[in-house]
Amino acid sequence: MKRIVLLLLATLAACHLNVAAAQSIQNSSYRTVGYIRDNGTIQDGSYRTIGHIKNDGTVQDASYRTVGYIKDSGAVQDRNYRTIGYIKNDGTVQDASYRTLGYVKNDGTVQDRNYRTIGYARGVPRKWAAFYFFFLN
Secondary structure, X not given: OHHHHHHHHHHHHHHHHHHHOEEEEEXXXXXXXXEEEOOOEEEEOOOOEEEEEOOOOEEEEOOOOEEEEEOOOOEEEEOXXXXXXXXXXXXXXXXXXXXXXXXXXXXXXXXXXXXXXXXXXXXXXXXXXXXXXXXXX
């Protein structure tokens, strides 16, 4: 019986560690709507993979087809290299015409252009959080 309990506890701990590697994406009501893992895997609220952000800034869908790019300069491009927006170092997110879409604060709070909180992405790189909230859909 002890072995079964220990095995169950070990399994639960392993599952917990696996989930902990993913940072939660929450809406303004703190409801978890997705996850971004440390390796750039983007998941929905049910842990289904919906995309990937590679270290070089390439963004792929769940089938690993390239759908866009996040450049070091902060430019966000579609799969045809057309610029669709910008993510500035201060967290300001703009569309291709430089109109402000919103902001990602240092603490992971995501705001729309009117400074209303639309979500949270604590522990997620700023560019990834901006992409998730403003360019993913």
